[in-house]
Amino acid sequence: MAADTTVYKEIEGKGGDYYSLIGWLGVIIAAGLYAVFNMEHHGHVVTGMTNAVVWGTPHVFAVFLIVAASGALNVASISSVFGKYHYKPLARLSAVTAVALLAGGLMILVLDLGRPDRLIVAMTHYNFKSIFAWNIILYNGFFVIVLAYLWVMMERRMNPHSSKVGMAAFLWRLVLTTGTGSIFGFLVARPGYDAAIMAPMFIAMSFSFGLAIFILIVNAAYRSSGRPLGDKILFKMRNLLGVFIAAALYFNAVQHVTNLYAAEHGGVEAFILMDGGIYTFLFWVIWVGLGSLFPLALLFNPATGRTSTGINIASVLVILGGLAQMYIIIIGGQAFPLQLFPGMEVSSAFFDGSVHPYAPSHWEIMLGLAGMAAAVLIIAVAVKYLPLLPLSLSDAKVDPHHAKD
Amino acid sequence: MTDRRQDDMSTVDSATPDASRRAFLKGGAAAAAVVTLAPGVTLYATGADAAVTGPATSAKRWGMLIDANADAGVWDVAVAACQKEQGWGGGENPATDPQWIRKVTVKNPKTGATANMPVMCQHCDEPPCVDVCPTGASMKRADGIVLVDKHICIGCRFCMMACPYAARSFVHEPVQGQKPHMPRGKGTVEACTMCVHRVDRGQQPACVEALAASGSTAMMFGDLNDPNSDISRAVSKYVTQRIRADLNVGPGIHYRGI
Numbered sequence: 288m289a290a291d292t293t294v295y296k297e298i299e300g301k302g303g304d305y306y307s308l309i310g311w312l313g314v315i316i317a318a319g320l321y322a323v324f325n326m327e328h329h330g331h332v333v334t335g336m337t338n339a340v341v342w343g344t345p346h347v348f349a350v351f352l353i354v355a356a357s358g359a360l361n362v363a364s365i366s367s368v369f370g371k372y373h374y375k376p377l378a379r380l381s382a383v384t385a386v387a388l389l390a391g392g393l394m395i396l397v398l399d400l401g402r403p404d405r406l407i408v409a410m411t412h413y414n415f416k417s418i419f420a421w422n423i424i425l426y427n428g429f430f431v432i433v434l435a436y437l438w439v440m441m442e443r444r445m446n447p448h449s450s451k452v453g454m455a456a457f458l459w460r461l462v463l464t465t466g467t468g469s470i471f472g473f474l475v476a477r478p479g480y481d482a483a484i485m486a487p488m489f490i491a492m493s494f495s496f497g498l499a500i501f502i503l504i505v506n507a508a509y510r511s512s513g514r515p516l517g518d519k520i521l522f523k524m525r526n527l528l529g530v531f532i533a534a535a536l537y538f539n540a541v542q543h544v545t546n547l548y549a550a551e552h553g554g555v556e557a558f559i560l561m562d563g564g565i566y567t568f569l570f571w572v573i574w575v576g577l578g579s580l581f582p583l584a585l586l587f588n589p590a591t592g593r594t595s596t597g598i599n600i601a602s603v604l605v606i607l608g609g610l611a612q613m614y615i616i617i618i619g620g621q622a623f624p625l626q627l628f629p630g631m632e633v634s635s636a637f638f639d640g641s642v643h644p645y646a647p648s649h650w651e652i653m654l655g656l657a658g659m660a661a662a663v664l665i666i667a668v669a670v671k672y673l674p675l676l677p678l679s680l681s682d683a684k685v686d687p688h689h690a691k692d
Numbered sequence: 693m694t695d696r697r698q699d700d701m702s703t704v705d706s707a708t709p710d711a712s713r714r715a716f717l718k719g720g721a722a723a724a725a726v727v728t729l730a731p732g733v734t735l736y737a738t739g740a741d742a743a744v745t746g747p748a749t750s751a752k753r754w755g756m757l758i759d760a761n762a763d764a765g766v767w768d769v770a771v772a773a774c775q776k777e778q779g780w781g782g783g784e785n786p787a788t789d790p791q792w793i794r795k796v797t798v799k800n801p802k803t804g805a806t807a808n809m810p811v812m813c814q815h816c817d818e819p820p821c822v823d824v825c826p827t828g829a830s831m832k833r834a835d836g837i838v839l840v841d842k843h844i845c846i847g848c849r850f851c852m853m854a855c856p857y858a859a860r861s862f863v864h865e866p867v868q869g870q871k872p873h874m875p876r877g878k879g880t881v882e883a884c885t886m887c888v889h890r891v892d893r894g895q896q897p898a899c900v901e902a903l904a905a906s907g908s909t910a911m912m913f914g915d916l917n918d919p920n921s922d923i924s925r926a927v928s929k930y931v932t933q934r935i936r937a938d939l940n941v942g943p944g945i946h947y948r949g950i
Contacts, residue, residue, distance in 0.1 A: 330878045332864040337787035341849040341862060401847015401862060401879030408844050412827040419826035419850050475820060475939055476856030625858050627811065627935055628950070632801050635811070636786065637794040637858065644787075 293376045293677045293684070295441075298512045300671035305511075312664040319657020322650040323398045331401065334651050339643035340621045345399040347613045348655030351496065352392030352662060353426070353467055354489055355609070357460035358497020358531075360385035360433060362524070363440075364460070367453025373523055373685050376677040377505065378453075382437040383669045384501055385460075389429060391662030395654055418469045425463040432456045441674070464490045471616065478555040479620030484545070488538035492609065495531035498524060499605035504666060506599055508676055517682035518593070525598050529586045532605060536579050539612075551629065558623045558642070559615060566619035569611040578608010618645055744893045752835040754815070754886060754944065755916040756900070757926050760798075761949035762910030764808035766903055767795040770911065771810065773902030777887065779871040780861075790861035792884045793899065798950060807950050810899070810911075812884035813838055813859040814935060817942025821851035821860065830881075836916075836944050837886045845880040852881060856936045857943075859883050886913075916944065 298305075325333055336343040362381035366374040374381075397403055413420045436456045439445035468489030474480040502524050509516035543560065546552035559566055582601035584591075591597030622643045627633055633640030670676055677684065774793045775781035783789030793812035799805070815838045821830045822838065829845035832838045840851075840860075852860045860883040867876045873889040876882055887897035895901070900913040914923035923946075932946035 327879070330865040331862065332785060332788050336862075336864075338789075338791065338852070338861050338864075339787070339858065341852040401849070401881070402845065402877075405844070405846045408827055409846050409848075412829075412844050414822075414825055414828040416823050417826045417850075419824060419848065423826060470850075473824070474854055476854065476936065621853070625856065627796070627857065628798050630801075632799040633796060634799075635794045635796040637791045637796075638787070639794075639796050639811075639858065 294679075295376075295379065295674035295676060296678050297672060297674055298508065298670050298676060300667075305667070305671070308667060309664065312660040312667070315660035316657045316664065319398075319654045319660070322653035322657070323403075326399070326650055326654070327403065333648060335646045335648045336651070337643065337645070339624075339638055340618060340645040342617055342621065343645065344614075344618075344647035344651035345395050345654050345658075346617050347610060348658050349392045349395035349399070350467065350617060351610055351613045352388045352395070352658055354464060354493040354613075355496040355500050356385045356388035356392060356493075357429070357464045357467075357490075358493035358495065359388055359501050360456060360460050361494055361497060361527075362501060363436065364453060364457040365527075367436075367450045368457045373520060376680060376685065377501075377520070379437060379440055379673075379675040380505065380508070380666075380670070381501060382433050382440070382456075383673075383675055384504055384666055385497070386430060386433050386437075387662040387665035387669070388497070388500065389426060390665055391658040391660075393426060394661050395658035398654060418466060418473050422463075422466045422470065425459070425466045429459060429463050432459050460493075461490060464493045471620070476625060477620055478552055478626060479559070479616070479623055482542060482545075484538060484542045488535070488542060491531065491534040491538045492612065495528065495535045495605055496609040498528050498531055499602040499609070502528065502602045503599060503606075505680075506595055508670060509680060512676070514676065515679045515681040515684075516595075517680055517685055519682045520680050520685045521595060521598060522593070525586050525592060525601075528598075528602070528605065529583055532579050532583055532586075536575070539574075554626070555620075555623045559619055563619060563622075563642075566615050566622065569615050569619075573611035574608045574615060578604055578611055582608070621645075745891070748833040748835045748837070748892075750834040751917060753916040754836050754891060755914070755923060755946065756886075756897075756944065757912040757923050757932065757946045757948065758809055759910040759948045760807040760809040762808075762908060764795070764797075766906065766908045766910050767808055767810045769902050769906050769908070770899035771795060773898045774812075774884070777871070777890075777898035778874050778885070779867075779869050779876065780882075782869075783865070785864070788862075788864035790863060790882060792861065792882070809947060809950060811857060811859065811935065812945070813855075813886070814857050814941075814943035814945045815884075815886055816944065818940070820854040820856065820939075820941060824850045824854040826850065833888075837888050837891070838883075839885055839888065840881050840883065842875060842877055842880050842882075847879040847881065849881060856939055856941065 334343060360381055362374050363378035365371045366378045397406055400406070409423060415421070432452070433456050436449070436452045439449045439452045465486040468486035471480040472482055472485035502521075506516070543556060546556050559570055561567060582604045585597050585601040586592045622645055624640050624642060627639060771793050778792060780790045780792055793810050795808055796811045798807050798809070815836055817836065819830070819832055819838050822832050826848060827844045827846055829841045830838070830851045831841060847862065849862055852862060860881050862881050863876060863878045866878050870876050874885070887895075890897060896904070896913050900911045903911045912923050912926060914921040916924055916927065918924055927946050930948055932948055933950050934943045934946055
């Protein structure tokens with residue numbers, strides 16, 4: 288294996304732009320923590336969440352970030368596991384992005400708990416039949432493995448081990464996203480969930496959401512630091528993103544078509560696809576249209592797909608579509624009532640049988656944005672203090688005839 | 693594992709060597725000893741009668757039989773009795789207020805036939821809430837009663853996502869008027885306990901007792917494992933239904949007339 292000749296260097300991070308970015312991120316995070324204080328002091332009554340919609344907007348952001356985290360690792364995996372050397376220079380940033388997104392997602396999840404002060408309980412009491420407990424182990428393991436992976440990539444003496452550790456990280460992230468999807472897949476009583484396809488669908492979505500975020504970070508980092516970024520690496524990521532968007536859409540289509548075939552799922556399918564109001568709008572307009580088909584058109588139309596602006600816009604739309612999809616899955620799945628007596632009309636003072644209303648509170652949105660800001664902050668600080676970014680990603684550097692390592 | 697822990701909890705009192713303390717705690721009609729330390733600071737000692745029926749054991753399977761053909765009004769009695777016994781209710785936010793037991797109206801849209809019945813925790817043999825709980829706070833006792841250990845509930849609400857019966861509530865606000873036998877806490881999940889504190893004293897759940905006191909036999913409580921119990925005789929005589937029986941989670945609550 289030839290040595291990696293790429294020169295990595297910390298970004299300068301001294302300009303007013305850098306510090307104003309850090310400042311704004313700090314403000315967003317502080318606002319999120321203030322929201323947490325209110326939610327914990329007054330109780331979750333100040334949020335839009337209820338006894339019917341028990342997981343709300345914080346979970347939309349959290350699950351989105353956790354899913355995207357494993358996807359952001361893909362660029363590193365592609366270079367280490369699948370030997371695509373073009374991606375090698377970005378492998379370090381890919382690993383850091385993965386860790387940062389996971390940290391941001393978990394921050395939201397933990398701070399939304401009814402008793403966040405009992406986090407230590409979650410770390411010391413395990414019910415091994417719970418997919419949630421498994422996820423706690425998977426998340427912690429992801430941090431350990433990806434940080435080890437980053438270390439073997441950055442420590443020259445350990446470079447020869449990077450493909451092995453990279454393989455471990457790749458397998459771990461597949462299991463992790465399987466676990467995240469199974470949080471919903473294992474809910475036997477909810478007609479919107481309870482499907483094995485949740486796990487592979489979440490993996491496909493992770494590829495797409497994670498890469499979209501990664502493309503934006505690479506573009507922002509190179510534009511702001513004035514380092515050369517060639518089209519070659521950008522176009523390769525563009526092609527990958529297109530494939531991943533299509534894959535996510537495919538799994539989602541199979542999920543709905545399968546459900547439509549079964550009469551018992553007719554109600555929830557009609558709710559999401561036809562008469563669910565906000566959920567139907569989010570599904571067709573934001574997720575399918577604006578978040579999937581339109582980005583595909585942007586990426587593969589020569590007029591837009593060959594410009595970084597077009598690719599960036601497509602990436603932003605994929606993220607928007609991803610958040611919409613999470614909203615549909617998490618909140619739409621709960622808004623549709625549990626079927627205590629299938630085929631019967633059910634009513635009660637506890638809102639049995641009726642669609643459960645939900646409106647996100649500003650506290651929830653503040654917490655969700657704080658998690659996103661925390662992820663960006665980790666990346667911004669990491670690229671300033673660690674040699675993560677290659678000095679150049681020009682086409683000459685990302686040379687297809689570059690010695691394979 | 694969770695069953696064993698609960699066994700231990702139930703036997704804790706009988707294993708206490710300090711007989712005088714037990715005698716003190718059991719003294720008088722009150723189930724709990726109450727000491728006022730200072731104005732507004734009250735110390736409650738609870739669980740004093742937990743050993744009356746011995747430790748929870750799988751030899752028993754507590755369950756209920758509910759007659760959905762009963763007059764709809766009796767279920768309001770049951771709900772009110774539960775509120776009084778366990779100290780919930782009276783809130784002003786119906787979407788977030790806890791609801792341990794509720795009256796559900798079921799109507800056949802084709803025939804118009806209607807039935808009313810109470811729905812609460814169904815105390816399943818294979819409770820999905822227990823399966824998904826990351827910390828083991830959701831647990832099933834050996835005798836089939838499903839509970840939440842408020843000390844290790846982290847408030848993640850995954851059990852509420854998993855429960856097929858919407859039987860659980862999250863405490864969204866600070867709680868007032870707690871009962872000594874039923875500590876409750878903001879940020880944790882709670883549900884019907886089948887009045888475990890009464891059952892362990894050899895009594896009936898509050899809802900069942902209240903209905904009986906009002907002259908109704910629409911709710912029956914007992915040991916489904918005891919072939920001579922009234923409830924066992926009844927469920928072997930009539931065909932009973934269990935809500936979402938298709939999920940095969942084995943609810944301990946049987947219904948007639950739905």
